[in-house]
Amino acid sequence: MSSSTKIAIRLFCVLVAIWLVAPTLVIVPMSFTNKQSFAFPPTGLSLRWYEAFFTNPAWFGSFINSFKIAAIVAVVATAIGTAAAIGLERVKSRATGVIRAILLAPMIVPGVVLATGIYAVFLEQRLVGSYLGYIVAHAMLALPFVLITVGANLAVFDPRLETAASSLGANRLTVFRTVTMPLILPGMLSGMLFAFVTSLDEVVVALFITSPQLRTLPVQVYTSITKDADPTVAAVGTLIFAITTTVIVAGLVLGPKAKRMFQ
Amino acid sequence: MKYANITVPKPFKSGGSGSEAFAQVLRSQWLLIAPALALLAVAMVYPLAKVVFSSFSQPEAGFHNYVWFFSTPVNLAVLQRTFTVAACVTMVCLVCSYPYAYLMTAVGPRTRLLLLICVLVPFWVSGVIRTFAWIIILQDSGLINKALGMVGLGPVRLIRTPLGVAIGMIQVLLPFAIMPLYAVMRGIDLRLVQAAQSLGATPACSFVQVYLPLSLPGVFGAGTLVFILALGFYITPVLLGGPSSSMISNLIQQQILSMLNWGTGGAMGVILLVSTFGFLALVSPIMRKRYQTTGGSR
Numbered sequence: 001m002s003s004s005t006k007i008a009i010r011l012f013c014v015l016v017a018i019w020l021v022a023p024t025l026v027i028v029p030m031s032f033t034n035k036q037s038f039a040f041p042p043t044g045l046s047l048r049w050y051e052a053f054f055t056n057p058a059w060f061g062s063f064i065n066s067f068k069i070a071a072i073v074a075v076v077a078t079a080i081g082t083a084a085a086i087g088l089e090r091v092k093s094r095a096t097g098v099i100r101a102i103l104l105a106p107m108i109v110p111g112v113v114l115a116t117g118i119y120a121v122f123l124e125q126r127l128v129g130s131y132l133g134y135i136v137a138h139a140m141l142a143l144p145f146v147l148i149t150v151g152a153n154l155a156v157f158d159p160r161l162e163t164a165a166s167s168l169g170a171n172r173l174t175v176f177r178t179v180t181m182p183l184i185l186p187g188m189l190s191g192m193l194f195a196f197v198t199s200l201d202e203v204v205v206a207l208f209i210t211s212p213q214l215r216t217l218p219v220q221v222y223t224s225i226t227k228d229a230d231p232t233v234a235a236v237g238t239l240i241f242a243i244t245t246t247v248i249v250a251g252l253v254l255g256p257k258a259k260r261m262f263q
Numbered sequence: 264m265k266y267a268n269i270t271v272p273k274p275f276k277s278g279g280s281g282s283e284a285f286a287q288v289l290r291s292q293w294l295l296i297a298p299a300l301a302l303l304a305v306a307m308v309y310p311l312a313k314v315v316f317s318s319f320s321q322p323e324a325g326f327h328n329y330v331w332f333f334s335t336p337v338n339l340a341v342l343q344r345t346f347t348v349a350a351c352v353t354m355v356c357l358v359c360s361y362p363y364a365y366l367m368t369a370v371g372p373r374t375r376l377l378l379l380i381c382v383l384v385p386f387w388v389s390g391v392i393r394t395f396a397w398i399i400i401l402q403d404s405g406l407i408n409k410a411l412g413m414v415g416l417g418p419v420r421l422i423r424t425p426l427g428v429a430i431g432m433i434q435v436l437l438p439f440a441i442m443p444l445y446a447v448m449r450g451i452d453l454r455l456v457q458a459a460q461s462l463g464a465t466p467a468c469s470f471v472q473v474y475l476p477l478s479l480p481g482v483f484g485a486g487t488l489v490f491i492l493a494l495g496f497y498i499t500p501v502l503l504g505g506p507s508s509s510m511i512s513n514l515i516q517q518q519i520l521s522m523l524n525w526g527t528g529g530a531m532g533v534i535l536l537v538s539t540f541g542f543l544a545l546v547s548p549i550m551r552k553r554y555q556t557t558g559g560s561r
Contacts, residue, residue: 023396087295110495113532117310140306237392
């Protein structure tokens, strides 16, 4: 390839990278503005929107709600999804292809259509604005991610290890606890992380099944954006960005170290 | 490696054939799948069935909701806009992500990590907040218009236009195009391109004849995924668009939450659902054929 083409490709990719990253970076300076407006760049600096986030119950309360729901959803979806992934790997039936397609469907079905149906069912069952409602809906949406990550681990898992363990007298629970689970743990953990983030971030279904009493953070962000110019949104975004960056950088730095420690 | 038949617990011999069959079910691996299926039945299948049912039964039984949808010009305009925006977004996503994914395969591990981080950063902040960031950038007195003003160009109306919606949607959907493309391109043996060039092919010719066909499964996969996701987009059109750029998802929300029209909202939902799965059914045979002719991908 000629060097001018190479340079052109590189320049183009830099532009794409800016497109991807810039919106995220814009919210950081925005969050330190001292005025109640979205004028950019901000004319003065203050921490008042961070204070607003932690002191206003509408913001901090919805954050706590989201966190609780996401934590439960992560556990529930990982348990159900791991079991299903193992089952799908073992069952010998022509139906498994269909079942796998059904279990992955929540990724494809348009969010608003799902939300409409869930809203109708929840109205009937009095689940609108309840913890149980959010957990059921979000666990369903998170299930495909667990299925995919655990499935990827199971695809390279040697089932003879299980046979060996049970031939040595281990019962099924012991086999799972001591042989299967340690080997598929990376998949389970990344599935759990995906499930957590899916629930924490989910807004379309949440907008339908929300109630003034139990509101999640994305719904609070959405209503705030549509109602008034409140830079607290930017403060929330910056906080989330800082937390995830810390977690990911820590993972990148500590991951190899932890691995070496175990070896 | 089918091993369901060699997992150890031996069938215990007790009870009649009925309880024996029940015990068989209990021991079988189907039990592991049952909770997932139950969850899907409660939270997806039943709700979707309710949407379909209400579209044919509310306020009275019949096809009138569909007749109304297809005989109202506004609805058809929105449906057409949904498809147009989704198609444009898909095209731009593919054009932007193809060189990007290629570069990821061609550079050293450090640059690759940097490029990968740029793809993943959007996922670090929630979708609603990202759309909020686009409001700051695209608004009439926003970043882009200020930059244009500095070089003496008049303000451009971006927010509350289909163009603004598309700019925001593309940013959200780019990672979904880059990742499948990268996965396929990583598996392409670059020595094939070298071989073509050593036999006298120009760089352009070796790209069109060798590299492009090998990467097509990735293009189809990425395009399908992005198009389907774009069809159902909801948050970005609401926050970045105006009434003149609303998509079918927004109409559905309006019908259900503001107007409580379960019948018409349900009918629109069914139309969106059928469009999505119809498109999937349409392209999956083509994709399967592609995979066969190009020898698939890793």
